[in-house]
Amino acid sequence: MSIFSYQEQPGYFKRLKEALKVTKDEISHQMDQVMGTADSPITESQLEDLENILIGADIGVETSLAILERVREETRGRKVLSGAQVRRMIRDQIGVILQASQEVDPGTRSTTRPRVVFVVGVNGVGKTTTVGKLAHLFKQEGEEVLVCAADTFRAAAAEQLAIWAERTGADIVQQGAGADPSAVLFDAMAAARARKKDVLVVDTAGRLHTKTHLMEEVQKMQRIAAREVEGAPHEVYWVLDATTGQNGLNQAREFFKTIGITGVVVAKLDGTAKGGIVIAIARELKIPIRYVGIGEQAEDLIPFSAEAFVDSLDL
Numbered sequence: 374m375s376i377f378s379y380q381e382q383p384g385y386f387k388r389l390k391e392a393l394k395v396t397k398d399e400i401s402h403q404m405d406q407v408m409g410t411a412d413s414p415i416t417e418s419q420l421e422d423l424e425n426i427l428i429g430a431d432i433g434v435e436t437s438l439a440i441l442e443r444v445r446e447e448t449r450g451r452k453v454l455s456g457a458q459v460r461r462m463i464r465d466q467i468g469v470i471l472q473a474s475q476e477v478d479p480g481t482r483s484t485t486r487p488r489v490v491f492v493v494g495v496n497g498v499g500k501t502t503t504v505g506k507l508a509h510l511f512k513q514e515g516e517e518v519l520v521c522a523a524d525t526f527r528a529a530a531a532e533q534l535a536i537w538a539e540r541t542g543a544d545i546v547q548q549g550a551g552a553d554p555s556a557v558l559f560d561a562m563a564a565a566r567a568r569k570k571d572v573l574v575v576d577t578a579g580r581l582h583t584k585t586h587l588m589e590e591v592q593k594m595q596r597i598a599a600r601e602v603e604g605a606p607h608e609v610y611w612v613l614d615a616t617t618g619q620n621g622l623n624q625a626r627e628f629f630k631t632i633g634i635t636g637v638v639v640a641k642l643d644g645t646a647k648g649g650i651v652i653a654i655a656r657e658l659k660i661p662i663r664y665v666g667i668g669e670q671a672e673d674l675i676p677f678s679a680e681a682f683v684d685s686l687d688l
Contacts, residue, residue, distance in 0.1 A: 385675065385681070386681055386684065386685070388667055388675065389665070389667065389675065389678075389681050389682065389685050390684075390685040391667070392642045392643055392648070392665065392667040392685075393642070393648050393682070393685045393686060395647055395648075396430055396431075396647050396648040396649055396686065397685065397686050397687055399426065399429055399430035399647060399649070400426060400427065400430050400649075400686055400688065401686060401687045401688055403426045403429075404423065404426060404460060404688070407419055407422045407423060407426065408423075408456035408459065408460070409456060410456065411455060411456050411457035411460075412455050412456070412457065413455060413456050414453040414454070414455060415448075415453070415454050415455065415456055415458075415459050420441055420444060420445065420459075423441060423444075423459070423463070424437050424438065424441050427440060427441070427463075427649070430647055430648075430649035431618045431619060431647040431648070431649035431650045431653070432649035432650075432652045432653055433619055433622060433649070433650070433652075433653035433657070435653075435656075435657065436470070436652055436653045436656045436657065439466075439656065440463055440466045440467065440470075441463075443462065443466050444459055444462050444463065447462065460688050461688075463688060464683060464686070464688035467652055467683055467686070467688070468679060468680070468683045470652055470655050470656045471651070471652065471655050471662070471679035471682060471683065472679045472680075473655070473659070474654075474655035474656070474658075474659055474660060474661050474662065474679075475661050475662070475677075475679055483604060483607035483608075485602060485603055485604055485605070485607060486569070486570070486571055487519070487562070487565040487566065487570045487571060487572055487573045487602060488571065488572045488573070488607050488608070489562070489565075489572075489573045489575065489598050489602055489605035489606040489607050489608075490507065490572060490573065490574045490575065490606065490607065490608045490609075490610060491575045491577060491591070491594070491595070491598075491606040491608070491609045491610065492504050492507070492574065492575060492576055492577060492610050492612060492638070493577050493580075493591060493609060493610070493611055493612070493628060493632060493634075494579060494611055494612035494613070494614075494624075494628070495579055495580065495581055495624055496579030496580070496581070497579060497614070498579070498612045498613065498614040498617075498640055498641075499612055499614060499640035499641060499666065500524070500576060500577065500579060500612050501524065501530050501533050501534050501537070501576050502533075502537070502640070502666075502669075503610070503612050503638050503640055503664075503666065503674065504520055504534060504537065504574050504575075504576040505520075505533075505534065505536075505537025505538070505540070505541060505671065506537075506664075506666065506671055506672075506673065506674035507574050507610075507638075507664075507674065508520050508537060508538065508541045508543040508574055509537075509540075509541040509671040509672065509674070510664075510674055511571070511572050511574070512541055512542055512543065516571035516572050517568075517569070517570045517571045517572075518541070518542075518543040518544070518570065518571065518572050518573075518574065519543065519544045519545070519546065519561060519564060519565045519568065519570040519572070519573050519574070520534055520537070520538050520543050520544070520545050520546075520573075520574045520575075520576065521545075521546050521547075521557060521558055521561035521562075521573060521574065521575040521576060522534045522535070522545060522546065522547035522548075522557060522576055523554040523555075523557045523558050523561070523575050523576055523577050523578070523594065524554070524576050524577055524578040524579070525548065525549075525550060525551055525552045525553070525554055525557060525578065526550075526551075526578040526579075527578060527579070528550055530576065530578070531547045531548075531550070534547070534576055535547065537671075540671060541671060543574075544564070544568065544570070546560050546561035546564050548560070554577065554578065554590065554594060555590075555593055555594050555597050558575060558594050558597055558598065559597055559601070561573060561575070562597075562598065562601040562602060562605075563601075566601075566602075575594070575598075575606070577591060577594070578590075588627075588628075588631045588632065591631075591632055592631070592632065595609075595632070608635050608636060609632060609633060609634050609635050609636075610634070610635070610636050610637070610638050610663060610664075611625060611628050611629075611632075611634040611636070611637050611638070611660075612637075612638045612640050613625065613637055613638070613639050613640065613650065613654070614640055614641050615639050615640065615641050615642040615647070615648060615650065615651075616641055616647075617650075618647065618650055619650065619653070621650050621654070622650065622653050622654055622657065622658075625637070625654055625658055625660065626658065629658055629660060634660055635660075635661070636660065636661045636662070636663035636664075637651075637654060637660050637661065637662050637663060638663055638664045638665070638666065638674070639651055639662060639664070639665045639666065639677075640666040641666060642665045642666060642667055643666070643667055643668055643669075648682075651665075651682070662677040662679075663676070663677055664676055664677055665677050
């Protein structure tokens with residue numbers, strides 16, 4: 374199954390729209406209150422209110438200012454914009470930002486076997502659950518999957534991943550608690566080659582971006598992967614907890630600088646979190662958003678669509 378076909382499945386747009394309900398309420402409904410009728414001319418005071426609405430939706434100060442600056446450019450020396458025109462411009466700007474971040478086509482994923490995918494992030498963002506959901510998604514696409522339990526620090530991580538592996542029909546390589554993560558990875562890569570697996574998904578321990586020695590550990594694992602399989606890791610997915618807001622942007626900067634993220638998986642976008650942080654990360658870091666997690670079930674990880682995201686905001 375192609376990665377793109379998920380977006381064509383019945384219910385895809387509805388599920389994404391439900392996941393973005395809080396964000397839609399923060400932006401669209403408040404815009405209605407600020408701008409009045411669609412034909413009403415927009416004043417500078419209203420533009421400032423719109424900035425605050427975008428910032429409040431976790432789009433961030435810099436990104437919100439950049440979006441509204443584009444609107445102001447349209448008004449300088451030439452015309453007054455109506456509420457409907459301003460909404461359309463904000464929608465278009467968000468779409469441009471998100472689309473620009475998707476430059477790396479998910480359809481061009483590596484053909485090397487096994488394709489090696491690292492899943493990284495800070496503590497508690499949902500990495501192990503994300504690994505399980507990725508395993509399910511890749512299996513649905515017809516790939517044979519092996520998961521690597523390289524989070525040997527959190528006592529329940531390997532056990533949790535084993536449950537996911539059984540649920541999704543993926544193989545798993547694991548060792549005892551406290552084992553060297555690089556050793557577990559080495560064994561998993563050998564197993565993936567021997568068993569002719571299409572993809573190896575590696576669960577890594579949570580680490581704060583400020584802990585240099587832990588970041589260096591991931592770099593060591595990257596070197597081992599590259600030594601064992603050409604071009605590995607082929608993808609490094611950083612998991613963002615959508616409820617963390619702008620702090621997630623600071624985390625992403627450090628991971629991107631130290632490890633080299635190839636894509637973002639937004640976890641816990643289940644209707645209670647603000648999704649505006651996705652726009653901030655897309656603009657400021659130019660990192661592609663690959664998947665969003667919209668629930669607890671195996672099928673609740675869906676490929677990200679910039680167009681569907683913008684449509685779900687009802688701007």
